[in-house]
Amino acid sequence: MIDVPTNIDWLNQTIEETLDPDLPICDAHHHLWDFRVERVAQRYLLDEILSDMNSGHNIVSTVFIECSSMYRSAGPDSLKPVGETEFVNGIAAMSASGLYGDARVAAGIVGSADLTLGDAVGAVLDAHIEAGGGRFRGIRHRASWDPSDQVPNSQATTKENLYLDAKFRRGFANLASRNLSFEGWCYHPQIPQLTDLARSFPETTIILNHFGGPLGIGPYKGTQDEYFPAWKQALSELASCPNVVAKLGGINMEINGFDWHHQKRPPSSKELMEATRRFYEHTIEQFGPKRCMFESNFPVDKVSCSYNILWNSFKRLTTDYSITEKTDLFHDTASRIYRLE
Numbered sequence: 001m002i003d004v005p006t007n008i009d010w011l012n013q014t015i016e017e018t019l020d021p022d023l024p025i026c027d028a029h030h031h032l033w034d035f036r037v038e039r040v041a042q043r044y045l046l047d048e049i050l051s052d053m054n055s056g057h058n059i060v061s062t063v064f065i066e067c068s069s070m071y072r073s074a075g076p077d078s079l080k081p082v083g084e085t086e087f088v089n090g091i092a093a094m095s096a097s098g099l100y101g102d103a104r105v106a107a108g109i110v111g112s113a114d115l116t117l118g119d120a121v122g123a124v125l126d127a128h129i130e131a132g133g134g135r136f137r138g139i140r141h142r143a144s145w146d147p148s149d150q151v152p153n154s155q156a157t158t159k160e161n162l163y164l165d166a167k168f169r170r171g172f173a174n175l176a177s178r179n180l181s182f183e184g185w186c187y188h189p190q191i192p193q194l195t196d197l198a199r200s201f202p203e204t205t206i207i208l209n210h211f212g213g214p215l216g217i218g219p220y221k222g223t224q225d226e227y228f229p230a231w232k233q234a235l236s237e238l239a240s241c242p243n244v245v246a247k248l249g250g251i252n253m254e255i256n257g258f259d260w261h262h263q264k265r266p267p268s269s270k271e272l273m274e275a276t277r278r279f280y281e282h283t284i285e286q287f288g289p290k291r292c293m294f295e296s297n298f299p300v301d302k303v304s305c306s307y308n309i310l311w312n313s314f315k316r317l318t319t320d321y322s323i324t325e326k327t328d329l330f331h332d333t334a335s336r337i338y339r340l341e
Contacts, residue, residue, distance in 0.1 A: 011302070011305070011306045013265045014267065014268055014306070014309060017056075019316065020315050023058055023331075025311065025331055026062065026334040027053070027061075027295065027296050028063050028337075029063060029250065029297050030049065030295070031044065031065060031298070031300065032045055032064055032088055032106065033045075046095065050105070052302075052306075053105075060104070061103065061107040062106060063106070063108040063334060064092070064109050065110045065183060066111050068084070070083050070087035070088075071084060081112040082124065082127045085111045085136060088106050089106075089135060089136075092106035092107065108135060108339070108340055109135045110139065110183055111132075113125060113128065114141065114171070115139070115141045115169075115171030116167045116168045119174065125178055129178065138205075138207075139175060140185060140209075141168070141182075142154030142158055143185060143186045144187045145158050145162065146218075150217060150218025151187070151215060151217060151218045151255070163190070164197075169200065169201075173201065181205040182206050183206075184209060188211075188214045188227065190212070191234040194244075202243050203243070205243055206243055207246070208245070208246040208247060209247055210250030210251060211231075211235070211246075212231070212238075213255070216256045216257015235283060239286035246291060247292075247294075248293065249295035249310075252310070253300055260303075260305065266306070269310075269315075272305055272309065276313075280317055289329050290333055291333065292333060293329065293333040294329055294334075298310075314330070
Protein backbone atom coordinates (compact mmCIF):
# COMPACT_ATOMS: atom_id res chain seq x y z
CA MET A 1 0.00 0.00 0.00
CA ILE A 2 1.06 3.60 -0.56
CA ASP A 3 2.08 5.63 2.48
CA VAL A 4 0.17 8.79 1.60
CA PRO A 5 2.26 11.29 3.61
CA THR A 6 5.30 10.43 1.50
CA ASN A 7 3.64 11.11 -1.86
CA ILE A 8 3.33 14.89 -1.40
CA ASP A 9 6.25 15.63 -3.72
CA TRP A 10 4.67 13.42 -6.36
CA LEU A 11 1.25 15.09 -5.95
CA ASN A 12 2.82 18.54 -6.21
CA GLN A 13 3.97 17.80 -9.76
CA THR A 14 0.39 18.53 -10.89
CA ILE A 15 -0.80 21.93 -9.73
CA GLU A 16 -3.94 23.69 -10.96
CA GLU A 17 -5.83 26.86 -10.21
CA THR A 18 -8.98 26.11 -8.24
CA LEU A 19 -12.11 26.15 -10.39
CA ASP A 20 -15.23 28.00 -9.15
CA PRO A 21 -13.65 28.61 -5.73
CA ASP A 22 -16.79 30.15 -4.18
CA LEU A 23 -19.09 27.17 -4.74
CA PRO A 24 -20.13 25.84 -1.28
CA ILE A 25 -19.15 22.21 -0.73
CA CYS A 26 -20.05 19.59 1.83
CA ASP A 27 -17.48 16.82 1.62
CA ALA A 28 -19.81 13.88 2.19
CA HIS A 29 -17.19 11.23 2.95
CA HIS A 30 -13.75 11.32 4.53
CA HIS A 31 -11.82 9.64 7.32
CA LEU A 32 -9.77 10.66 10.36
CA TRP A 33 -7.28 8.29 11.90
CA ASP A 34 -4.04 7.74 13.77
CA PHE A 35 -2.86 4.20 13.19
CA ARG A 36 0.21 2.70 14.81
CA VAL A 37 0.48 -0.12 12.28
CA GLU A 38 1.45 -0.38 8.63
CA ARG A 39 -1.51 1.22 6.89
CA VAL A 40 -2.21 3.98 4.40
CA ALA A 41 -1.75 7.50 5.83
CA GLN A 42 -1.02 6.47 9.39
CA ARG A 43 -1.91 9.92 10.70
CA TYR A 44 -4.78 11.98 9.29
CA LEU A 45 -6.26 14.24 11.93
CA LEU A 46 -7.56 17.82 12.03
CA ASP A 47 -4.35 19.50 10.86
CA GLU A 48 -3.99 17.13 7.93
CA ILE A 49 -7.54 17.42 6.64
CA LEU A 50 -7.52 21.21 7.08
CA SER A 51 -4.35 21.37 5.01
CA ASP A 52 -6.15 19.54 2.20
CA MET A 53 -9.41 21.45 2.59
CA ASN A 54 -7.62 24.81 2.49
CA SER A 55 -6.22 24.14 -0.98
CA GLY A 56 -8.69 26.53 -2.61
CA HIS A 57 -12.21 25.08 -2.60
CA ASN A 58 -15.02 26.41 -0.40
CA ILE A 59 -15.50 23.47 1.96
CA VAL A 60 -18.15 24.50 4.48
CA SER A 61 -18.77 21.15 6.18
CA THR A 62 -17.74 17.50 6.10
CA VAL A 63 -19.05 14.08 7.08
CA PHE A 64 -16.79 11.59 8.83
CA ILE A 65 -17.17 7.92 7.90
CA GLU A 66 -15.93 5.12 10.13
CA CYS A 67 -12.50 3.60 9.49
CA SER A 68 -11.78 1.44 12.58
CA SER A 69 -9.69 4.07 14.35
CA MET A 70 -9.39 4.76 18.08
CA TYR A 71 -11.59 1.90 19.25
CA ARG A 72 -11.88 1.47 22.99
CA SER A 73 -9.18 -0.78 24.41
CA ALA A 74 -11.35 -2.16 27.19
CA GLY A 75 -14.94 -3.17 27.78
CA PRO A 76 -17.29 -5.36 25.74
CA ASP A 77 -16.16 -5.97 22.17
CA SER A 78 -19.51 -4.79 20.84
CA LEU A 79 -18.98 -1.33 22.36
CA LYS A 80 -15.35 -0.84 21.34
CA PRO A 81 -16.28 0.97 18.06
CA VAL A 82 -17.95 3.69 20.16
CA GLY A 83 -14.43 4.88 20.96
CA GLU A 84 -14.13 6.06 17.36
CA THR A 85 -17.23 8.24 17.72
CA GLU A 86 -15.86 9.71 20.96
CA PHE A 87 -12.57 10.48 19.23
CA VAL A 88 -14.14 12.09 16.16
CA ASN A 89 -16.65 14.08 18.19
CA GLY A 90 -13.69 15.66 19.97
CA ILE A 91 -12.20 16.74 16.65
CA ALA A 92 -15.61 18.00 15.52
CA ALA A 93 -15.86 20.08 18.69
CA MET A 94 -12.44 21.57 18.01
CA SER A 95 -13.53 22.51 14.51
CA ALA A 96 -16.84 23.94 15.73
CA SER A 97 -14.96 26.30 18.05
CA GLY A 98 -14.13 28.46 15.04
CA LEU A 99 -10.46 28.64 15.97
CA TYR A 100 -9.52 26.61 12.90
CA GLY A 101 -11.62 28.43 10.32
CA ASP A 102 -15.23 28.52 9.23
CA ALA A 103 -15.48 24.97 7.86
CA ARG A 104 -17.12 22.43 10.16
CA VAL A 105 -15.13 19.20 10.06
CA ALA A 106 -17.14 16.09 10.97
CA ALA A 107 -20.38 18.01 11.30
CA GLY A 108 -21.92 14.59 10.73
CA ILE A 109 -20.47 11.35 12.11
CA VAL A 110 -21.05 7.83 10.82
CA GLY A 111 -19.76 5.03 13.02
CA SER A 112 -19.45 1.27 13.01
CA ALA A 113 -21.48 -1.42 14.72
CA ASP A 114 -21.73 -5.14 14.21
CA LEU A 115 -25.28 -5.49 12.95
CA THR A 116 -25.00 -9.29 13.12
CA LEU A 117 -25.58 -8.84 16.85
CA GLY A 118 -29.25 -8.63 16.00
CA ASP A 119 -31.44 -6.72 18.43
CA ALA A 120 -28.54 -6.54 20.90
CA VAL A 121 -26.96 -3.92 18.62
CA GLY A 122 -29.53 -1.42 19.89
CA ALA A 123 -27.40 -0.73 22.98
CA VAL A 124 -24.40 -0.05 20.73
CA LEU A 125 -26.38 2.37 18.56
CA ASP A 126 -27.61 4.23 21.62
CA ALA A 127 -24.05 4.50 22.95
CA HIS A 128 -22.92 5.97 19.61
CA ILE A 129 -25.73 8.53 19.69
CA GLU A 130 -24.80 9.57 23.22
CA ALA A 131 -21.09 9.79 22.37
CA GLY A 132 -21.72 11.76 19.20
CA GLY A 133 -22.71 15.02 20.84
CA GLY A 134 -25.71 15.49 18.53
CA ARG A 135 -23.61 14.75 15.42
CA PHE A 136 -24.10 11.00 15.08
CA ARG A 137 -26.03 10.14 11.93
CA GLY A 138 -25.62 6.51 10.96
CA ILE A 139 -23.78 3.20 10.68
CA ARG A 140 -21.49 1.63 8.17
CA HIS A 141 -21.06 -2.13 8.43
CA ARG A 142 -18.73 -2.90 5.53
CA ALA A 143 -19.77 -5.78 3.27
CA SER A 144 -17.13 -5.55 0.53
CA TRP A 145 -16.18 -9.18 -0.01
CA ASP A 146 -14.81 -11.18 -2.91
CA PRO A 147 -13.79 -14.85 -3.20
CA SER A 148 -10.45 -13.97 -4.79
CA ASP A 149 -7.51 -13.80 -2.40
CA GLN A 150 -6.20 -10.96 -4.61
CA VAL A 151 -9.07 -8.71 -3.51
CA PRO A 152 -9.00 -7.43 0.09
CA ASN A 153 -12.10 -7.98 2.18
CA SER A 154 -13.22 -5.16 4.42
CA GLN A 155 -13.03 -6.35 8.01
CA ALA A 156 -13.29 -9.37 10.25
CA THR A 157 -17.09 -9.29 10.36
CA THR A 158 -17.39 -9.18 6.55
CA LYS A 159 -18.53 -12.35 4.89
CA GLU A 160 -20.15 -13.54 1.70
CA ASN A 161 -23.78 -12.40 1.33
CA LEU A 162 -23.68 -10.27 4.48
CA TYR A 163 -26.59 -8.07 3.38
CA LEU A 164 -28.77 -11.17 3.01
CA ASP A 165 -27.87 -12.60 6.42
CA ALA A 166 -30.82 -12.95 8.81
CA LYS A 167 -28.87 -11.85 11.91
CA PHE A 168 -27.50 -8.82 10.06
CA ARG A 169 -31.01 -7.84 9.02
CA ARG A 170 -32.32 -8.13 12.58
CA GLY A 171 -29.65 -5.67 13.60
CA PHE A 172 -30.33 -3.46 10.59
CA ALA A 173 -33.98 -3.21 11.65
CA ASN A 174 -32.85 -1.19 14.68
CA LEU A 175 -31.69 1.78 12.58
CA ALA A 176 -34.94 3.35 11.38
CA SER A 177 -36.49 3.84 14.82
CA ARG A 178 -33.40 5.85 15.82
CA ASN A 179 -33.43 7.91 12.60
CA LEU A 180 -30.06 6.46 11.62
CA SER A 181 -28.96 5.93 8.03
CA PHE A 182 -26.86 3.10 6.61
CA GLU A 183 -23.76 3.33 4.42
CA GLY A 184 -23.72 0.63 1.77
CA TRP A 185 -20.10 -0.29 1.03
CA CYS A 186 -19.74 -3.35 -1.18
CA TYR A 187 -17.99 -4.46 -4.36
CA HIS A 188 -19.75 -4.22 -7.69
CA PRO A 189 -20.86 -7.89 -7.90
CA GLN A 190 -22.70 -7.38 -4.58
CA ILE A 191 -24.87 -4.41 -5.63
CA PRO A 192 -27.96 -6.60 -6.16
CA GLN A 193 -27.72 -7.68 -2.52
CA LEU A 194 -27.82 -4.03 -1.44
CA THR A 195 -30.87 -3.53 -3.66
CA ASP A 196 -32.60 -6.43 -1.93
CA LEU A 197 -31.76 -4.91 1.44
CA ALA A 198 -33.13 -1.52 0.39
CA ARG A 199 -36.39 -3.04 -0.81
CA SER A 200 -36.75 -5.00 2.42
CA PHE A 201 -36.27 -1.89 4.59
CA PRO A 202 -37.86 1.00 2.64
CA GLU A 203 -38.06 3.16 5.78
CA THR A 204 -34.26 3.24 6.21
CA THR A 205 -32.11 5.67 4.23
CA ILE A 206 -29.26 3.82 2.53
CA ILE A 207 -26.27 5.68 1.09
CA LEU A 208 -24.33 3.89 -1.64
CA ASN A 209 -20.58 4.30 -1.15
CA HIS A 210 -18.09 4.65 -4.01
CA PHE A 211 -20.36 3.57 -6.91
CA GLY A 212 -20.67 0.11 -5.39
CA GLY A 213 -16.93 -0.55 -5.61
CA PRO A 214 -16.02 -1.18 -9.27
CA LEU A 215 -12.99 -3.47 -9.00
CA GLY A 216 -9.88 -3.34 -11.16
CA ILE A 217 -7.44 -5.67 -9.45
CA GLY A 218 -6.91 -9.43 -9.29
CA PRO A 219 -9.34 -11.26 -11.58
CA TYR A 220 -11.02 -7.92 -12.43
CA LYS A 221 -7.89 -6.24 -13.76
CA GLY A 222 -8.53 -4.97 -17.28
CA THR A 223 -12.14 -6.19 -17.28
CA GLN A 224 -13.93 -2.91 -16.54
CA ASP A 225 -15.30 -2.57 -20.08
CA GLU A 226 -16.62 -6.12 -19.89
CA TYR A 227 -18.58 -5.73 -16.66
CA PHE A 228 -19.60 -2.09 -17.10
CA PRO A 229 -22.99 -2.95 -18.74
CA ALA A 230 -23.83 -5.26 -15.83
CA TRP A 231 -22.77 -2.56 -13.37
CA LYS A 232 -25.03 -0.07 -15.14
CA GLN A 233 -28.01 -2.40 -14.90
CA ALA A 234 -27.37 -3.20 -11.24
CA LEU A 235 -27.05 0.49 -10.41
CA SER A 236 -30.25 1.33 -12.25
CA GLU A 237 -32.10 -1.32 -10.23
CA LEU A 238 -30.69 0.14 -7.03
CA ALA A 239 -31.73 3.65 -8.07
CA SER A 240 -35.31 2.43 -8.38
CA CYS A 241 -35.37 2.26 -4.57
CA PRO A 242 -36.44 5.74 -3.38
CA ASN A 243 -34.74 5.26 0.01
CA VAL A 244 -31.27 5.01 -1.60
CA VAL A 245 -28.97 7.93 -2.37
CA ALA A 246 -25.53 7.76 -3.97
CA LYS A 247 -22.10 9.14 -3.19
CA LEU A 248 -20.04 10.26 -6.15
CA GLY A 249 -16.37 9.51 -5.58
CA GLY A 250 -14.11 7.00 -3.93
CA ILE A 251 -13.14 5.50 -7.27
CA ASN A 252 -9.45 6.46 -7.18
CA MET A 253 -8.38 3.74 -4.76
CA GLU A 254 -5.87 1.07 -5.68
CA ILE A 255 -8.65 -1.53 -5.81
CA ASN A 256 -10.28 0.36 -8.69
CA GLY A 257 -7.32 -0.43 -10.91
CA PHE A 258 -6.63 2.90 -12.61
CA ASP A 259 -3.05 2.75 -11.28
CA TRP A 260 -2.55 6.51 -11.14
CA HIS A 261 0.05 6.02 -8.41
CA HIS A 262 2.30 4.10 -10.85
CA GLN A 263 2.55 7.01 -13.26
CA LYS A 264 5.45 9.45 -13.28
CA ARG A 265 3.07 12.33 -12.64
CA PRO A 266 -0.35 12.43 -10.97
CA PRO A 267 -3.34 13.01 -13.24
CA SER A 268 -4.75 16.42 -14.05
CA SER A 269 -8.36 17.08 -13.14
CA LYS A 270 -9.31 16.64 -16.79
CA GLU A 271 -7.54 13.27 -17.02
CA LEU A 272 -9.14 12.13 -13.79
CA MET A 273 -12.59 13.20 -14.95
CA GLU A 274 -12.34 11.61 -18.38
CA ALA A 275 -11.14 8.27 -17.00
CA THR A 276 -14.04 7.92 -14.57
CA ARG A 277 -16.84 10.08 -15.97
CA ARG A 278 -19.03 7.20 -17.20
CA PHE A 279 -19.54 6.05 -13.62
CA TYR A 280 -20.50 9.55 -12.51
CA GLU A 281 -22.76 10.31 -15.45
CA HIS A 282 -24.76 7.08 -15.24
CA THR A 283 -25.20 7.43 -11.48
CA ILE A 284 -26.36 11.04 -11.73
CA GLU A 285 -28.69 10.12 -14.61
CA GLN A 286 -30.30 7.32 -12.59
CA PHE A 287 -30.47 8.92 -9.14
CA GLY A 288 -30.76 12.60 -10.09
CA PRO A 289 -28.83 15.44 -8.42
CA LYS A 290 -31.15 15.52 -5.39
CA ARG A 291 -30.10 11.96 -4.56
CA CYS A 292 -26.37 12.34 -5.31
CA MET A 293 -23.51 13.93 -3.39
CA PHE A 294 -19.82 14.37 -4.13
CA GLU A 295 -17.25 12.91 -1.74
CA SER A 296 -13.47 13.05 -1.41
CA ASN A 297 -12.85 9.71 0.33
CA PHE A 298 -9.69 11.30 1.68
CA PRO A 299 -7.08 10.38 2.60
CA VAL A 300 -7.62 7.07 0.79
CA ASP A 301 -8.00 8.65 -2.66
CA LYS A 302 -4.96 10.81 -1.94
CA VAL A 303 -2.94 7.88 -3.24
CA SER A 304 -3.97 9.10 -6.72
CA CYS A 305 -4.54 12.85 -6.62
CA SER A 306 -4.57 15.97 -4.47
CA TYR A 307 -7.70 17.38 -2.87
CA ASN A 308 -7.68 20.39 -5.21
CA ILE A 309 -7.35 18.23 -8.32
CA LEU A 310 -10.14 15.91 -7.17
CA TRP A 311 -12.70 18.68 -6.61
CA ASN A 312 -11.60 20.36 -9.84
CA SER A 313 -12.43 17.11 -11.63
CA PHE A 314 -15.94 17.18 -10.16
CA LYS A 315 -16.38 20.76 -11.30
CA ARG A 316 -15.20 19.95 -14.81
CA LEU A 317 -17.70 17.10 -14.93
CA THR A 318 -20.56 19.46 -14.05
CA THR A 319 -19.56 22.43 -16.19
CA ASP A 320 -22.84 22.37 -18.11
CA TYR A 321 -25.08 21.64 -15.12
CA SER A 322 -27.51 24.25 -13.81
CA ILE A 323 -26.78 26.19 -10.64
CA THR A 324 -29.52 24.24 -8.85
CA GLU A 325 -28.03 20.90 -9.93
CA LYS A 326 -24.55 21.93 -8.82
CA THR A 327 -25.88 23.14 -5.48
CA ASP A 328 -27.51 19.78 -4.86
CA LEU A 329 -24.50 17.72 -5.93
CA PHE A 330 -21.85 19.72 -4.09
CA HIS A 331 -23.71 20.67 -0.94
CA ASP A 332 -27.46 20.44 -0.45
CA THR A 333 -28.01 16.69 -0.88
CA ALA A 334 -25.33 15.84 1.67
CA SER A 335 -26.48 18.54 4.07
CA ARG A 336 -30.07 17.28 3.86
CA ILE A 337 -29.34 13.55 4.08
CA TYR A 338 -26.98 13.95 7.03
CA ARG A 339 -29.16 16.63 8.67
CA LEU A 340 -26.31 19.10 9.04
CA GLU A 341 -28.46 22.23 9.24
